[in-house]
Amino acid sequence: MSSDFKILGSSSSGNCALLRTGNSKILIDAGFSGKRIGLMLETVGESIDTIDAVFLTHEHSDHAQGIRGLAKRSDLPVFANRDTADAVQGKLVKKVNWQVFQTGTGFQFRDIEVRSFSVPHDAYDPVGFTFHWGEVDDLISPPQSLAWVTDLGHMPEHIKQHIKSVQILVLEANYDEMLLESDERRPWSLKQRIRGRHGHLSNDACFEALSALNGSSTVREVYLAHLSKDCNTLELVQNKFAPLTGGTSSFTIKVVDPKIDAAPAAKS
Numbered sequence: 001m002s003s004d005f006k007i008l009g010s011s012s013s014g015n016c017a018l019l020r021t022g023n024s025k026i027l028i029d030a031g032f033s034g035k036r037i038g039l040m041l042e043t044v045g046e047s048i049d050t051i052d053a054v055f056l057t058h059e060h061s062d063h064a065q066g067i068r069g070l071a072k073r074s075d076l077p078v079f080a081n082r083d084t085a086d087a088v089q090g091k092l093v094k095k096v097n098w099q100v101f102q103t104g105t106g107f108q109f110r111d112i113e114v115r116s117f118s119v120p121h122d123a124y125d126p127v128g129f130t131f132h133w134g135e136v137d138d139l140i141s142p143p144q145s146l147a148w149v150t151d152l153g154h155m156p157e158h159i160k161q162h163i164k165s166v167q168i169l170v171l172e173a174n175y176d177e178m179l180l181e182s183d184e185r186r187p188w189s190l191k192q193r194i195r196g197r198h199g200h201l202s203n204d205a206c207f208e209a210l211s212a213l214n215g216s217s218t219v220r221e222v223y224l225a226h227l228s229k230d231c232n233t234l235e236l237v238q239n240k241f242a243p244l245t246g247g248t249s250s251f252t253i254k255v256v257d258p259k260i261d262a263a264p265a266a267k268s
Helices: 034-042 082-089 157-163 177-182 188-195 203-213 234-244
Strands: 004-010 015-020 025-028 053-055 078-081 098-101 106-109 112-118 127-133 144-149 168-172 221-225 252-255
Touching (some): 112 157, 157 203
Parallel strands (some): 078 098
Antiparallel strands (some): 112 127
16 A cells, blocks of 8 residues: 545634555644544544544644543553653543653554654643654555654754654744734734744744755655644745745745645645
């Protein structure tokens, strides 16, 4: 079976993606209600019952609120570190089938090699993930890899090392500086939190990170995700990153529209 990766939705309001490999179907984050995630899965021929596991980056609602509904499936493994699991479970009545890992460690789930790494964000113990699957010299399921990196205020060196060796990269381009500055709905304190080193990645910071990867990494496909619905636009991001696309670029870039709950699929 060929692999398939699809972002079901990604914005400041909710984040969730589906990765299908030869022997696994997993969700990365669950930032919509369980019912809504079920409807999203139906559009790609899946259901909550066909999902093998969920991997959570941190406890914020736009990444974890769906666990309440998904936990109705008592056998569904939910992978998270201890602080994230405790924070989410503390808001629930039903016990979740937690599979707790230690941040920074690697482990195997079915045919997927998973590694977590810390990210600088204002949550208890937020992480990013890399996923590796496939077999060397296998024409049907060749080696492939994915990094999921959202919700970070800056790009430390260890994250740069994790993302340079994957083929598919999901990276946050959360806000435009001018739109954030002029936003009248957000108080100054919130703007400072968003801009802070444990806040979110701006378009400028994301562009700088991708520029460094262009031509010096194995990345071949980039999804720009977690756009703010108020302080960013699809057009701004597309224009900003246009210099990194085209014939001289080593990767393609897809911008995930924050107003749409589905993004184009990446198949191989």
